[in-house]
Amino acid sequence: MSDISQTGSAGVATPAGLTGGMGGQGAREVAAIIGVAVLVIGGGELFLRLMEVPQFILPTPSAIAAVFSSPEMAMIIQHYSYTLIELVAGYAIGASIGLFLAAVITQFPFVEKVITPYILLLVTTPMLALVPLLILNFGFGFTPRIIAVALASGPMVMINAATGFRRVDTMKIALARSCGASAMQIFTKIRIPMAMPMVIVGLMIGAIFGMITAVGAEMSGGGFGLGSRLTTYSSTLRMPEFFACILILAVTGITIYAFFFWLAKKLAGWES
Template sequence: MLKKILKRGWRPVLVLILLIMVWELASKLFAIQEWLLPAPSSIGQEAIAGWGDYKHHLGATIQLSMMGFVIGSSVGIVVAVCLHLVPVLREALYPLLIISQNIPIIILAPLLVVWFGFGILPKIIVITLVCFFPITIAVLDGFRQTSGELKHYMEMAGANKRQIFYKLEWPHALPSLFSGLKIAATYSVMGAVISEWLGASEGMGYYMTLASSSFRTDRVFVAILFIVTLSLLFFALLSYAERKVVKTPAQQED
C-alpha cells in the first residue's frame, strides 16, 4: 500500500512544488506588494512566527468541525435509514431534501444567528445542513444498489426485513456511506469557517476576517493553508477507516 502511495503521489507533489516556485519567483521578479499577494516564503514565515496568535483559533475550528461532522453524519445516516425503510416517508420528504440544498448557506447563516444567537447552536446547524445531505444521498444509493437476487434469495430462505437490512443492505451500503462521509468531512470544515465568518469570537473564519480587514494577506493565506490541510487530514483519516472496515478483493490481495 505504501509503495502505491509513493508511486502515484509524487506527481501532484511535484506539480505543487513547481507552482510554489513559480509563485515565489513571480513575487520577487515583479515586486508584488505583500498586501496584494505575499510570496510563499512570507506566508511560511508568518505561519511559524504567528503560531501563538492563531493556534487557539485553529483548535476552535477543529473542535467545531468535528462536532458538526459527528452530528451531521448521525442525522444523515438516520434520515437515510428511515427513508429507506419507510417508502412513504421517502416519497414525501425526498423532494424537500433536494430543496434544502438549494438554499444558500451564506444567506441562511445570518438568519440562524438572529434566531438562535451567537452561541454554538447556529454553527452546529450550519455544519449539519452541509454534512447530512451527501451522506443521506450516498447511503440511499447504496441501499438501492443492493443485489435484488441476493435479497430474493434471503426472502426465500425465510429472512425477515430486519435480517435482510442488517445482513445484506447495510453491509452493501458501507462503501457508499464512506463516500458520503469523505465528502461531508470536507464540507464540515467549510461550514465551520462560514459560521465563524458570520458570528464568532474565535476560529479560523474569525481569524481570516480580522486578517483581511487589516490587509494582512499573509495571515489570510496562512488560514487558508491550515483549512485545506485540515480538510485533507479529515479525508485521509476516513479513507484509512474505510480501508479497515470495507474490504474489497483488490485490498485483500494487498
C-alpha cells in the same frame, strides 16, 4: 429520490474512487507529485520576488511559511480549535441523523415520499444564507454554527447512504428472504455491508461540506474561529496570515479525504 441520490453522489466521488483511487501509486508518481510542488512553490517565490509584488497583495511562500513560527500562530491555532469544535459537533449530529433517515426511507417508501420535499429544500438551500437568521435566534456562540454544519452535512450523508442501500443486488435479498431472513437481518447483514462504499462517500462529502459551512458561518459574525480570522486578516491586509489560514484549511480538507480513503480501504476494500 433515487434520481436525487445519483446526482448527489456522482460529481464528487465514487465508491471505486475511494477504495482504489490511489492504491497503485508508485515511488515515481510520488516523486513527481513532490517535484511539481517544489517547482510551483519555488517558481512562485522567484516570480513574486522578481516582480516585486507587495506582500499585502500576494505574499511569497516564504512569508506564508514564516507565519507558522511567529507569535501569531498561537492565536491562529486557538481559533482553529474553535472551528474544529463546530465541525465535529455539527458533523456528528448531521451525519447521525442522515444515516438514520437513509435507513428509514429505504425500509419505508411512504416516509420517503413525505420527507423528500424537505430534503430537496435542504439540499438546494445554501446553509450560509440561514446563518444570520440562526445568529438572530441563538446568538453569536457555537450553537448557530453547529446547527448550520449539521444542516449542511446531514443531507449529503443521507443522499449517498440511501443510494448505497438501494444498490444492493435484489437477487441476494430474495435469496435471504427465501431462507427466512427478517427485514432487520437483511438490512444489517446485506444492505449495510454492500452499501458501505457509498456510505463512506457520503460521510466524506458531508464532512467537507460541514467544514466549508463552519468557516463561512464564522465569517458571518461571532468574533472567533478561523473564518473570523480570515475576515480580520483580509480587512487589515495581513495577507501572509490570511494565506496561512487558507493553507491550514486546505490541509484539513486533505486530511478528511485521506481519513475516509483509509476507512474505505478497511471497510470496503472489496469494491476495488
